[in-house]
Amino acid sequence: MNFETIETVSAQLKAGEVTSQALTAALMQSITARNPLICAYSDLLFDTAMHEARAADARHAEGQAKSALDGIPIAVKDLIDTTPARCSAGLAHLANYIPAIDAPVVKTLRDAGAVILGVTETDPGAFSTDTLRVTNPLAADRIVGGSSGGSAAAVAAGMAFAAIGTDTGGSIRIPASCSSIYGFKPTWGTVDTTGVRPLAQSLDHIGPLARSIADLALVQQIIDPGFMGQSNAPQNGPLTLGVPHAYFADAQTEIRNGFAETLDRLVDQGVDLIEVTLPYPDTVLNFHMVNLPQQAATYHLKHFPRDWPNYPPIARGTIETGHSISATQLATAQKQCKAARDQADQALTQVRALILPTMPVDAPKRSEHSITLAQQERSRLAATIRYTCLFNQTGHPVVSMPATRQADGRAQSIQLVGAHAQDRALLAIAKRIETILALDLNYADLQDFRTNAPKETGKATHGDAVDAR
Known part of the structure; x- marks a missing residue:
């Protein structure tokens, strides 16, 4: 039951074949047994969740x-912000913070009848891509990714049907890629970020993680009020995708081989591929490492002036870097960002979507x-964001999805990038590609029950700090 899709259990609820209370109790039992090992949840809301489940069952009984x-x-x-949970954002000085009201995205979910089981772990302040407290449920010796690592682990472990x-x-x-699940970053600004602890407000996005494209769409249509009003891509007919080969040329061999296999399968099913150009990742990282730290520093210096010097090194170093950025550096970075956005927009005029690997490396140990990429050593953080951060700077919608199976049963992932405000069409394209690839991951069978995975201290060098996600 725990690993069914939302599509399946929603139909079962409507038909009266299962109750929300039974679903919630099953997940609670799994969380009670497994969360002490996986640490996906930072706070649990079992009492309010069961109250919400009873109310949902009453509505279903009445049609x-x-x-x-x-x-x-x-x-x-x-x-x-999720009531009545402690929402610390992984920061010690916020350990006892309980919001007075739900963030709009949570209120919208609750108004739609969703049952909120609890809140999930993030790395401190969401500055990194390692949620070190969380064990990857599919590969205990590998990172789960971040900063939404707890959300990814909860979904991959069958401890939630979806997560935000x-x-x-x-x-x-x-984290979707590291956990072989699906994750969607919508067009910037489509989901209200009020009540969300910011990292960099012009780059922050809210989106769902789930175990299928259909489930991503079911959640997105609730949290984005404009989603269903967007045009929907046809499910058949010609499909042309843009491939920016130069952009991911430094990916490790296993990633390039897996991606080539994915392209071959798509071509065999009639998908057309054309070469497109994106800004080189090093160029993107240069202005990303200005825009993000500058905004992060502005927020944390203003709101937590006495606390931020005690942050973990990667967060503290990012704030220090951001505080030192000059107006000239910021203006240059913003100009470069605009040029990158225009280049991505131009690529998307030629195709329905772009396709590329999510990361240049498998989930790191x-x-x-x-990480060595094209004979160059990069920090783990810099390597993992290398192909993703561009689209935070440009604001385009992106879905990460499993594409090819690895020897141990886990998946390598791809990103599909769509035009601005074409989120629904992008997910329709992703659904078509999901059908072609027919990966059919059995998450229940992929669970890694090792309990002795080494936990890291979260220490980082000051040099890593300026690579903030």
């Missing part, structure tokens, strides 16, 4: 379900602190 999510148990990243995450440099897509 008055509010939405396809009515009675579906989900999780929310603890960066997002945030993405400022890849923090939905990277927990012991692996640097």
Whole structure:
């Protein structure tokens, strides 16, 4: 039951074949047993969740379900105000913060009947792509990614049917990739970020993580009020995708081979591919590492002037870097960002979507602190955001999805990038590609029950700090 899709359990709820209370109790039992090992949840809301489940069952009994999510148990990243949970954003000085009201995105989910099981772990302040407290449920020796690592782990472990995450440099897509699940970063601004602890407000996105494209769409249509009003791509007919080969030329061999296999399967099914050009990742990282730290520093210096010097090194170093950025540096970075956005827009005029790997490397080992890409050593953080952060800067919608199976059963992931405000069309394209690839991951069979995965201390060098996601 725990690994069914929302599509399936929503239909079962509507038909009276299962109750929300039974679904919620099953997930609670799994969380009670597994969360002490996986640490996906930072705070649990079992009492309010069961109250919400009883109310959902009453509506279903009367044929008055509010939405396809009515009675579906989900999780929310603890960066997002969720009552009555402690929403610390992974920061020690916020350990006892309990918001007075739900963030609009949480209120919208609850108004749609969703059952909120609890809030999920993030790395401190969401500055990194390693949620070190969380064990990857599919590969205990590998990172789960971040900063929405708890949300990804909860979904991959069958401890939620979907989860809400945030993405400022890849923090939905990277943990989705590390956990072989699906993650969606919508067009910037389509989901209200009020009540979300910011990292960089012009780059912050809210989106869902789930175990299928259909489930992403079911959640997105609730949290984005404009989603259903967008045009929908046809499910058949010609499909042309743009491939920016130069953009991911430094990916490790196994990633390039897996991606080539994915392209071959798509071509065999009639998908047309054309070469497109995107800004080189090093160019993007140069202005990303100005725009993000500058905004992060502005927020944390203003709101937590006495606390930020005690942050973990990667967060503290990012704030220090941001505080030192000059007006001239910021203006240059913003100009470069605009040029990158225009280049991505131009690429998308030629195709229905762009296709590229989510990361240049498989989910790194927990012991692996640097990554070799094209004979160059990069920090783990810089490597993992290398192909994702561009689209936070440009604001385009992006879905990360499993594409090819690895020897151990886990998946390598791809990103599909769509035009601005074409989120629904992009997910329709992703659904078509999901059908072609027919990966059919069995998450229940992929669970790694090792309990002795080494936990890291979260230490980072000051040099890593300026690579903030």
